[in-house]
Amino acid sequence: MKPLSECRLYTFVDTAYLRSRTPPEVAQQLCDGGSDLIQLRAKNSSPDEIRRMAETIFPITAKAGVWLVINDHPQIAAEVGAACCHLGQEDFFDAGYAHVSQLPTAVPSLKIGLSTHAPVQAKRAIAAGAEYIAIGPVYTTATKPTARPVTLDYVRWAATAVKIPWFAIGGINLENLDGVLAAGARRVCAVSAILNAPDIVEACQKFKNRLLSAPL
Numbered sequence: 272m273k274p275l276s277e278c279r280l281y282t283f284v285d286t287a288y289l290r291s292r293t294p295p296e297v298a299q300q301l302c303d304g305g306s307d308l309i310q311l312r313a314k315n316s317s318p319d320e321i322r323r324m325a326e327t328i329f330p331i332t333a334k335a336g337v338w339l340v341i342n343d344h345p346q347i348a349a350e351v352g353a354a355c356c357h358l359g360q361e362d363f364f365d366a367g368y369a370h371v372s373q374l375p376t377a378v379p380s381l382k383i384g385l386s387t388h389a390p391v392q393a394k395r396a397i398a399a400g401a402e403y404i405a406i407g408p409v410y411t412t413a414t415k416p417t418a419r420p421v422t423l424d425y426v427r428w429a430a431t432a433v434k435i436p437w438f439a440i441g442g443i444n445l446e447n448l449d450g451v452l453a454a455g456a457r458r459v460c461a462v463s464a465i466l467n468a469p470d471i472v473e474a475c476q477k478f479k480n481r482l483l484s485a486p487l
Contacts, residue, residue: 272336272354275382275403275436278307279482281340281460282475284328285414286313288466297471298328302335304465304475310340310357318344325351340384349378355402357384360392363399371400386440388421390428397435404433405460408441409451414462415441423454430455445477452485 282301284294294311301309309332313321325341329351332339340355341348348356356374363385368374371383382402387393396404406429408418420441429437439451440460451459461478468474 272338273307275338277487278338278436279458280306280475280479281308281310281438281440281458282306282465283310283312283460283462284324285310285462285466286316286324287414288463293327294324295327295331297466298331300471301465301475302331302337304472305479306337306475308338308340308355310342310460312342314342318347322347322351325353329353345374345376345381345383349376349381353381355382355384357386357405359386360388364395369399388418389425390432393429393433393437397433401435403436403438405438405440406433406456407439407460409439410442410447412442412463423450426451426454426456445474445481448478448481452481457482457485457487 284297289297298309311325311328313324321344325347329339338355339353340357341353342357343362345356384403384405385396385401386405387396393404406425408415408420409423409426410420426439436458438458438460439456443451443459443461444464465471465474
């Protein structure tokens with residue numbers, strides 16, 4: 272896997288957008304399209320179901336040299352060999368954790384990404400040892416319909432203040448991507464804009480090419 276600092280495109284196997292496709296099928300298409308990280312997000316699945324899905328996806332991402340990120344479940348991430356687990360504010364700070372070293376996993380090398388929605392949260396997440404942070408939601412998004420957009424102002428702040436890898440997320444598509452890049456983002460997460468596209472591979476490639484046109 273390439274260093275996280277060199278990663279640009281963060282995509283998702285989100286069970287809410289699978290339709291008739293299987294998680295391994297989507298994972299392969301995301302890898303073929305040039306994803307650098309792929310997060311397995313299955314909000315309505317049991318831990319056992321998530322573990323089974325992760326076990327089918329991991330060989331695909333490993334072969335492609337792509338980071339596999341498990342959402343919400345650090346223990347499952349550790350058990351299946353994923354490189355990273357992503358947690359929201361409510362799953363980390365609101366659950367009583369102050370540093371990633373406190374998470375209940377026997378694999379200290381497991382890296383943790385944290386969601387942030389304001390500068391104060393970003394600073395706290397960095398101090399807590401996050402490997403990367405997500406900055407968003409930048410725009411209104413069906414993935415998190417109740418979340419208030421942080422707008423490009425937060426992206427501009429992150430571009431000047433955050434020194435660890437960070438990814439803009441939330442409602443980003445090929446129509447507004449240039450504005451996100453102009454605000455200073457160099458890494459983005461894309462969910463529905465890719466998973467709802469007629470051709471996942473092509474959609475990934477378009478995102479990746481646009482990202483690579485903006486130097487780190």
